[in-house]
Amino acid sequence: MENTVLKEGNMDKYINQAKTLLEALPYIQQFNNKIVVIKYGGSAMIDEDLKKSVIKDITMMKMVGMKPVVVHGGGKKISETLAKMGKESVFLDGLRVTDDETMEIAEMVLSGNINKGIVQMFHEQGIPAVGISGKDANTIIAEKKMPEGKDIGWVGEIQKVNPELMLTLMEEGFVPVIAPIATDEHHHTYNINADYVASAVGVALKAEKVVYLTDVEGVLRNINDPDSVLSRIAVEDVDRLIDNKVIQGGMIPKLQNCKKSILEGVNRVHILDGRQEHCLLLELFTNSGIGTMIYKSEE
Ligand SMILES: Nc1ncnc2c1ncn2[C@@H]1O[C@H](COP(=O)(O)OP(=O)(O)O)[C@@H](O)[C@H]1O
Numbered sequence: 326m327e328n329t330v331l332k333e334g335n336m337d338k339y340i341n342q343a344k345t346l347l348e349a350l351p352y353i354q355q356f357n358n359k360i361v362v363i364k365y366g367g368s369a370m371i372d373e374d375l376k377k378s379v380i381k382d383i384t385m386m387k388m389v390g391m392k393p394v395v396v397h398g399g400g401k402k403i404s405e406t407l408a409k410m411g412k413e414s415v416f417l418d419g420l421r422v423t424d425d426e427t428m429e430i431a432e433m434v435l436s437g438n439i440n441k442g443i444v445q446m447f448h449e450q451g452i453p454a455v456g457i458s459g460k461d462a463n464t465i466i467a468e469k470k471m472p473e474g475k476d477i478g479w480v481g482e483i484q485k486v487n488p489e490l491m492l493t494l495m496e497e498g499f500v501p502v503i504a505p506i507a508t509d510e511h512h513h514t515y516n517i518n519a520d521y522v523a524s525a526v527g528v529a530l531k532a533e534k535v536v537y538l539t540d541v542e543g544v545l546r547n548i549n550d551p552d553s554v555l556s557r558i559a560v561e562d563v564d565r566l567i568d569n570k571v572i573q574g575g576m577i578p579k580l581q582n583c584k585k586s587i588l589e590g591v592n593r594v595h596i597l598d599g600r601q602e603h604c605l606l607l608e609l610f611t612n613s614g615i616g617t618m619i620y621k622s623e624e
């Protein structure tokens with residue numbers, strides 16, 4: 326790092342830099358030692374520059390005393406791998422229909438390639454991280470999910486999250502990186518949508534915040550207008566927004582999970598645009614919130 330003597334002409338610039346740092350102080354104090362779960366997915370997991378930016382933001386969170394936990398997706402990569410094998414991806418209400426072969430590929434991609442890739446990126450920033458799936462130490466216990474009685478294969482419904490391993494890792498200074506794979510008492514393997522895992526992990530860890538990184542600006546009042554971001558949504562309004570079809574497709578399970586997390590004790594939930602560089606730092610450490618915040622209306 327270059328060590329220059331402060332020149333009088335440059336003083337304003339440096340004072341402004343110091344002020345910017347100080348703006349973060351109340352947030353650093355507020356979040357000291359608090360657990361924040363980050364659902365890492367979408368473009369932020371594919372674009373090389375965005376990948377680095379997200380990992381740097383989480384490094385910063387860790388270095389100022391927060392306890393970040395990463396839950397990652399990887400749906401696109403699973404679909405790509407299946408396509409290379411000549412297998413088409415089939416979804417029902419946002420959930421991948423998971424036969425034996427698909428389960429094998431999903432576990433390989435999620436617990437292997439993606440999980441260990443994220444761990445490596447943390448290590449490149451000097452941050453110790455440990456990658457696990459929900460199978461390790463029986464962290465995520467599931468049972469077969471049958472949406473409206475339909476059999477969609479090895480898709481799991483989360484029954485329980487055992488937080489002990491994640492807590493031990495954090496105690497020892499590691500960032501836990503969780504692949505959305507679960508097990509049951511018969512040692513079957515289940516594929517679980519990462520949005521559900523992020524919410525359940527947030528509740529089990531009594532997290533201060535759960536933050537979802539996605540590929541839109543936030544929850545939009547009009548899906549065709551990126552300027553129509555709803556900056557705050559009360560949990561009580563989630564069902565109405567779904568019934569009125571303001572919220573559709575992949576945003577439905579996301580919002581339902583946000584609501585569940587808040588009702589089960591998570592303080593705040595945010596949906597942020599993972600395409601926006603440093604979206605995590607902007608949300609956590611500046612006065613200007615971005616994306617959509619979900620909250621309980623008596624606040
Ligand atoms: N009201 C809404 N605001 C924003 N996105 C919406 C809305 N309704 C539906 N969507 C859709 O939900 C998508 C986000 O869900 P999804 O694709 O499952 O995200 P991810 O891959 O990050 O888990 C958006 O790209 C958008 O197409």
Ligand SMILES: CC(=O)N[C@@H](CCC(=O)OP(=O)(O)O)C(=O)O
Pocket residue numbers: 366367397398399400401403419420421431480481505516517518519520
């Ligand atoms: C059951 C189910 O749908 N599982 C998801 C798990 C990965 C995931 O959730 O990835 P994203 O967050 O990137 O969508 C899947 O197989 O695609």
